[in-house]
Amino acid sequence: MSALTFDDKIKKLRPIMFVGTGSDVGKSVIAAGFCRIFKKDGFSPAPFKAQNMSLNSYVTADGLEMGRAQVVQAEAAGIPCQSDMNPVLLKPTNDRSSQVILNGKAVGNQSAYEYFMANDRRELFAAVKEAFDRLSEQYNPIVLEGAGSISELNLKHRDITNLRMAAHAGAATYLIADIDKGGVFGSVYGTIALLSKEERALMKGIIINKFRGDGRLFEDGKRMLEELTGLPVVGLLPYFRDIHIDQEDSVSLETKFRQSTAGKVNVAVVLLRRLSNFTDFDRLESDERVNLFYSQDPAEIEKADIIIIPGSKNTIEDMLAIKNNGVATAILKSHKSGKTVIGICGGYQMMGTEISDPHGVEGSIEKIPGLGILPVATELQNRKTTTQCSFSFLENPAQCTGYEIHMGFTKIHAAASPVATFEDGRQDGFLLNVKTWGCYIHGILDNDHVIEFLLKPYAASLEKPRASIHDFKEEQYNKLADIIRQNVDMDLIYKSLIIKSEVC
Template sequence: MNGIMFQGTASDVGKSLIVTAICRLLAGEGYRVAPFKSQNMSNNSYVTSDGKEIGRAQGLQAEAAGTEAIVWMNPILLKPRSDQQAEVVLLGETFQTLSGRDYRDTFYEKGIATIKEALSRLEKDYELIIMEGAGSPVEINLKDKELVNMKVAELADVPVILIADIDRGGVFASIVGTLGLLSPRERSRVKGIIINKFRGDSELFTDGISWIEAKTGLPVLGVLPYLDQHMIEGEDSLSLPDRFSLQGKTGLDIAVLRLPYLSNYSDIEPFLYEEDVAIRWVGSNKTFGRPDAVIIPGTKSTISDLTYLRKQGLDQLLIKYLQEGGTIIGLCGGYQMLSRTLIDAEGSDTGTPGKSVPGLGLIPAVTTFYEKKITVRASGSLYKNQEISIEGYEIHLGQTLPENGESLTPFLLLEDNRREGICELNGRVIGTYVHHLFHNDEWRSEWLNRLRSRKGLQTHKPVMLKTLKEQKYDELAERFAPHLDWQTLKEMMIGSGSRC
């Protein structure tokens, strides 16, 4: 197989971003390239055009590669539901919810077979497969049954490049330690090293490069700069503090509740492009303040996270905030929390069938959780202004319906003539199951301008995200390219197939 795999000395060293840049560079040179991550653990997901669910990172990497995202690019997605269990999404569809032990004991062989099939499918349709590992390849307690690092590189028979994050410190030890814990066979597959997130003049690291190459016998194929506010969506919540740094932004203050099982936080990413919008991640009543708007984001465990909000005293603050004229938007799980009552009919949210808990009571509705997950792309328009179109996707269990036949104003009118969500109090409280609501430029601009006008700020023209996104992919590739030994990397990728 022609391709290459990027593995890291730890989580959040920049693997996903580097793979995105490599895909863009290769696509720009005319190659048919596909990203691949055999097993992803993330609640930040992406819905393919056929309504299947994969890791968001692979969806974005496919966009950067100029190709359609498909389930074979991320055949296994693990979505944590608690500290002990995760939903297993297999080839885009819910398979089972398993504990870590059960996953290792019962799923391994099925996982290997699925990964082999995915690699075979991609090899038929693409010239190059750019693979991404997960975490560290030398987690000794997991190494015998891993499905995402060296085992996958062996199945694909591709070279491995090790990425180390110099910004977090300890870069020399992390490289030497990782290589030292690999078996001789695994170690022989590593063909180079990339140093990521370097701040300042890389010429000052020349001695460091020499030491690494002498100590490991491997070439350093790049010293990549630390990219501040690169705007490419992150894979998991580890990167939230850096990505949403306020950096002196003044204007609108939007509070987003930081839930323990936060999912699809890419819903919030568009605000990074708004020069006068500051995002604050709020986890307790002490930091709530007096925001211009509050967003309750999606969650993989709605009732558990609602319990967390209560323990933090945020439930009463939200009720008071709305009563005093505040604006609240609930997205997916956040929408469910707005209800008066939440009923886990099938035990699909809590594991306890029939469990019922009170919601925030901000809308006269009842949310009922069922067993079957809805995963679909959605498009339509605002219910009250059908000239404003909306596109997004739904990933959720259950339904939210008016309580006792009460009349609620829908938020959206979808193309299948389905009324979706709620919009009450002149838009001060909105709930919807449609993710990526704020990625719709006209709607986002209208909503923000209403907040700006209320605060006495100047209104802004819409920021066109689709155009900016393509520019950011290009900028990412352009900023990394001069710092890579690009020719050597390409020779490794293209030459790897000769060994199959």
């Protein structure tokens, strides 16, 4: 804990917000770390991000959809996730439009122009403020996360995510900059210089993220930034590779374009253009027996022992893309040679004989042949299924957990051979053989005995990992909290959060 001590007289902290000089500077991970710190210090934190743009989503216990980043932060805080933590989620369907999720429910597709220019931005801002207010009645402090850069002048007056939200929350706001990207002085100074007087008053300090080397070498840089901005540099966080936290979006996949490796089970996840829910594979990636990599290179995919076709926000366009780039041929060759091929959600649909879209859910293509590996056909529908689920996997009676997010109905043209059986007796997926199957369930690979089934043909001689996925995640959140404590001035942070009326 910091040098500050707290007693029963201090019951409430003001919200804290982490904003950025740009996208992918570490806001989500740092917010998760602070959620764990506040939890360990005896408070009851909860995360909040007004608007996410991501294909990585999750389903709450009450069947509402939200961004995965706030799910991770809620895990770090030790609380169940709820859609109020991320009231607006944008899921890109193509380069020009996104599906809009409001308070956990899909409300339609909009182009970027329609979304950012329409009058209903006022309604969206009202909705996110209401969600924040509901959350702040239950938890303390609220840990807010901004989006992208806070100094986009052409968008600020329509912003519902960054400093307008900080002002509504009364949040102590900290700017995060990624020094590994280069240009940290220009990005920090320029960001602060472009703020209005009112916005500037919200800022309490600067955190420099992803510093390589000895932090003492940046003392002059710290002093210069403080002189330029008038704000304290409260932390210099080191670049780390040994702490594994689920990432918000597919930008992080750039570090996972690895190749096959001898001595391990090589698992290739097909890198779809609209790949969604890549966190489905984090548990598998953390397994020491596995070398998991993402690829759209047919030659590399053919080298893998196991090929996974993941979910997609636009299954038909991604199906067309893998036929055109040779990946579909590589998958079929691998299947015919006896390697393992599985599909999850959109990947399950692609493994079938056909995908049709009579209602134009995904676009103008009405029908496309699938890979033809499984005897199933899918019709996309307007109704979206979002639910958490408990199920048994194949003949194993042990209970598994996962969640569904899809807009398709898949019909099986063969004798039933389900992958999963739900508690209410419903069935999902199709098992062709032990090396070929697909289903709709996201998170199915978070269940240990499913992992063992998948790896069994290849990993019999390899030692099983000792830690459960829950224990692994807890260890990572604690390591993240520790490294933040060691490199951030927590006294200054807490001083900015203490509400004077709470101190006697």
